[in-house]
Amino acid sequence: MSSGLGPDGLNNDAIAEIFAELAVAAGVVVMDIYGTDSHVHAKPDQSPVCDADIAAEKIILAGLAARLPHLPVVAEEAAASGAKLPEADMFILVDPLDGTREFLAHNGEFTVNLGLIIAGEPKAGVVYAPALQQIWIAGSHAYAVTVAPGAALPARDQRRLIHTREAPADGLVALASRSHADPQTEAYLARLPIKARQPAGSSLKFCRIAEAAADVYPRFGPTMEWDTAAGDAVLRAAGGLVFDDTGGPLRYGKFARNYRNGPFVAWGDRHASAQAKAGVKSA
Structure with a gap:
């Protein structure tokens, strides 16, 4: 599977690494807010948004502007606020807190998500569950590894290569x-x-x-x-x-x-x- 080339000669694996670093950084503010009054309110589509969504997106967008400035970004809360959405062949999708309902229910099943789209396909992505301290990183291959919010990412040889399974015969x-x-x-x-x-x-x-x-x-x-x-x-x-x-x-x-x-x-x-x-x- 080709890793592809992104802006500034970065391949998809390198972009995924940047995504992972930003997601883990955003995980700090998400967990800081997790045990507090999250000031939840409804967006126009009636889905919930809280302080953690907004604070995490701010961190991620600043990081992307600094490290991948040539890539357009479509981010959930910016879109909900009426920001002009780019139309591009290569761009980044950001969900700063996927599972806001899970966040508010305090069950730990919420994630920070960043994905790279090229010609309609997701070519790199990161899903970080800060409460579970687990991150999944995808470029040319997919890996899972344990990392606490704000911590340094473990070296690649310390990450677990993951792969789907065959459909079990018993169901x-x-x-x-x-x-x-x-x-x-x-x-x-x-x-x-x-x-x-x-x-x-x-x-x-x-x-x-x-x-x-x-x-x-x-x-x-x-x-x-x-x-x-x-x-x-x-x-x-x-x-x-x-x-x-x-x-x-x-x-x-x-x-x-x-x-x-x-x-x-x-x-x-x-x-x-x-x-x-x-x-x-x-x-």
Whole structure:
């Protein structure tokens, strides 16, 4: 898998490393706010936003401006505030606190997400769960490693290379959103040989599949590209895929739709996904 070249001659692995450093730095302010009154309020779409979303995004945007100044950035809270969204072939998607509901529920299942998009595909990404002190890093390959908020990233030889698994013969482990259940998801899963279901929050669902702990994650409810890009990058680098309701890979840079995704399914075993693709449109 090619690592590609980004701005200033940086390859996707080098960009992922920058993403990881910024996510771990943002994790400090996220955890500082975690045990306090987070001053939550509703955005125009009625989704929650709190102090941690805003503070983490400020840190990440400043870091990206300093280290990757030539790349346009689409960030969740800036978009919600009415910032002009760029239309570019190569750009960065930022979700400073994915799983705000999980953050407010104090269950630890929230993440800091950064993803690099090139020609509609996620080519590098980082998912950091500061409360769990776990980070998943994807460029040419996908890795997982333990790192505390604000700490230095462990050397690459100390990171665990991760890969998806073959679909188990005795049935699949399905992941479902902890906060967003819907009838279409239930109908879709009913068509598959599911032996167990596990709830999970935020982009952790992509990472669980990437590290061979689960097999499938369908999502029919609304999401934005910044919700999925980082986890999608990790999963694809680990050998999995995310497909949309056309049966093709989930695409990014949907400027005309304000970066809104349609239905998708994250899948670990590429060779066993044909049956899964067939049900997306009809679910």
